[in-house]
Amino acid sequence: MMQDRMTFALPTPKQMEKIDQEAAKTIAASQLMENAGWCVTREILRHYSPCRTIILCGPGNNGGDGYVVARLLAKEGWPVTVMAFGSPKAGSQADSAAMQWMEKTISPSENDVAQAELVIDAIFGAGLKRDLDPSIVAILKKAKRLVAIDIPSGVDGATGAIYGYAPHAELTVTFFRAKPGHYLFPGKVHIGKLVIKDIGIPLRVLDCVPISTWLNEPGLWHLPVSAVDDYKYRRGVVSIIGGAKVTGAARLSALSALNSGAGLVCIFPTRQDTTIYSLSSPCLMIDHHDLETVLHDQRRQVWVCGPGLTENEVKENLPQLLASKRHVVADAGAFLPGQSHLLKGVSIMTPHIGEFTRVFGTVESNRIQKVQQVAKDMECVVVLKGPDTIIAGPDGRVAINQHASSRLATAGSGDVLSGVIATFLAAGMKPWEAACAGVWVHGQAALLCKHDWPSAEMIAGHMGKARDLAKISEK
Ligand SMILES: NC(=O)C1=CN([C@@H]2O[C@H](COP(=O)(O)OP(=O)(O)OC[C@H]3O[C@@H](n4cnc5c(N)ncnc54)[C@H](OP(=O)(O)O)[C@@H]3O)[C@@H](O)[C@H]2O)[C@H](O)CC1
Numbered sequence: 001m002m003q004d005r006m007t008f009a010l011p012t013p014k015q016m017e018k019i020d021q022e023a024a025k026t027i028a029a030s031q032l033m034e035n036a037g038w039c040v041t042r043e044i045l046r047h048y049s050p051c052r053t054i055i056l057c058g059p060g061n062n063g064g065d066g067y068v069v070a071r072l073l074a075k076e077g078w079p080v081t082v083m084a085f086g087s088p089k090a091g092s093q094a095d096s097a098a099m100q101w102m103e104k105t106i107s108p109s110e111n112d113v114a115q116a117e118l119v120i121d122a123i124f125g126a127g128l129k130r131d132l133d134p135s136i137v138a139i140l141k142k143a144k145r146l147v148a149i150d151i152p153s154g155v156d157g158a159t160g161a162i163y164g165y166a167p168h169a170e171l172t173v174t175f176f177r178a179k180p181g182h183y184l185f186p187g188k189v190h191i192g193k194l195v196i197k198d199i200g201i202p203l204r205v206l207d208c209v210p211i212s213t214w215l216n217e218p219g220l221w222h223l224p225v226s227a228v229d230d231y232k233y234r235r236g237v238v239s240i241i242g243g244a245k246v247t248g249a250a251r252l253s254a255l256s257a258l259n260s261g262a263g264l265v266c267i268f269p270t271r272q273d274t275t276i277y278s279l280s281s282p283c284l285m286i287d288h289h290d291l292e293t294v295l296h297d298q299r300r301q302v303w304v305c306g307p308g309l310t311e312n313e314v315k316e317n318l319p320q321l322l323a324s325k326r327h328v329v330a331d332a333g334a335f336l337p338g339q340s341h342l343l344k345g346v347s348i349m350t351p352h353i354g355e356f357t358r359v360f361g362t363v364e365s366n367r368i369q370k371v372q373q374v375a376k377d378m379e380c381v382v383v384l385k386g387p388d389t390i391i392a393g394p395d396g397r398v399a400i401n402q403h404a405s406s407r408l409a410t411a412g413s414g415d416v417l418s419g420v421i422a423t424f425l426a427a428g429m430k431p432w433e434a435a436c437a438g439v440w441v442h443g444q445a446a447l448l449c450k451h452d453w454p455s456a457e458m459i460a461g462h463m464g465k466a467r468d469l470a471k472i473s474e475k
């Protein structure tokens with residue numbers, strides 16, 4: 001059975017509030033809080049042995065969940081104390097949860113937290129709005145081992161930004177769906193192990209919010225399948241501008257395209273002597289005509305432009321590709337400082353944060369918003385590469401990729417990514433889907449390498465198997 005794309009939805013905390021309200025029409029809010037507390041308790045029981053535990057309870061519903069956990073853990077015989085940070089609003093859900101907690105409640109104290117063997121952080125969750133008070137920071141800093149309810153206090157669930165300070169949790173238990181902030185840096189490093197629990201919210205309530213952010217997983221997109229009567233032009237032609245001085249980048253991109261299933265891969269060298277390209281792989285086609293002539297071939301729709309190119313090479317070739325309405329995957333050399341106009345018309349661009357900043361200016365704490373804005377302004381898909389690669393479409397859709405590892409942090413890895421994305425684009429996938437699929441397959445190829453330190457060439461060598469695994473995972 002195909003996965004429902006809603007499996008991959010990442011609602012923002014604001015959307016989650018709406019989802020809670022909608023869910024409360026069919027399931028009592030008190031029940032949702034009870035279920036949330038029960039789920040957290042079960043995870044604590046699974047991961048820890050009874051120990052001196054302090055539950056830090058804030059004034060909102062995150063604190064409410066904390067009071068439920070306190071009651072359920074105490075019932076299991078755990079030595080539990082609640083440390084209350086303000087009182088819940090009279091008559092609120094959190095207030096009734098607090099009223100059912102009959103045992104020890106203490107005022108905020110650094111010393112008591114320092115002596116606890118386990119600290120449960122239920123100060124703020126989805127309702128966090130501003131920097132943490134220094135007195136709260138001082139207390140959180142004393143925690144030795146910490147479990148966060150929903151999200152560690154201080155992490156913005158929408159962006160992963162930190163409001164002044166956030167503790168490092170060993171375990172975070174969230175509800176219904178993960179939020180973008182669980183997966184985005186810097187918040188991600190504060191989450192520890194993430195557990196997502198079903199608390200009885202009906203799936204259909206997701207329809208009440210316009211989800212725009214997704215976890216990048218197979219099933220969010222579908223790779224093309226080969227037909228029995230396939231031929232190379234239908235599988236797709238990838239063309240790559242090959243630099244005169246730096247030739248490895250285009251060759252890596254080409255190798256990646258060849259191994260990811262392109263029907264035909266051609267390099268268009270910008271210099272007369274093409275020996276280096278001719279000798280690189282017997283499967284590679286080398287163009288010996290000028291670009292204008294090559295562009296008469298309408299089968300050559302998808303181009304990679306940027307890897308290994310100098311400023312002049314980009315300026316000579318990119319405008320020509322765009323003028324002839326080719327689909328361009330722009331990378332590396334195509335990101336010239338302050339020259340965003342050059343990129344207008346590309347289908348997909350794949351900058352890392354340094355390249356992105358050079359062209360589009362600094363990125364504040366809300367990276368998603370900035371990347372979305374650039375995608376909209378430039379009318380193209382933007383892949384902001386990093387350990388939490390963000391793929392934004394001009395229509396506002398965003399995927400966050402987690403299928404990656406530090407194995408990808410090697411020179412040439414970006415060139416390999418441009419090749420696989422171009423392959424999927426050439427095979428007929430839409431730009432956002434091709435970019436998402438390329439990013440996932442690239443991450444998978446690195447995972448398939450036999451050791452932790454693969455070169456980009458080795459990663460490119462595993463593209464075919466990675467593509468097969470992506471296809472299997474779609475089901
Ligand atoms: N997701 C679900 O299905 C369910 C989630 N639950 C839990 O509910 C919380 C969200 O609860 P909410 O009450 O909306 O928000 P919080 O508990 O995080 O906090 C709101 C209060 O905190 C104050 N606030 C916010 N930031 C600060 C700050 N930096 N310093 C001091 N005070 C702060 C805020 O005060 P205002 O003055 O701004 O109004 C609020 O008083 C979610 O995270 C889950 O844990 C449900 O239990 C079940 C369903």
Ligand SMILES: [K+]
Pocket residue numbers: 062121122123124125148149150151152153
């Ligand atoms: K929390």
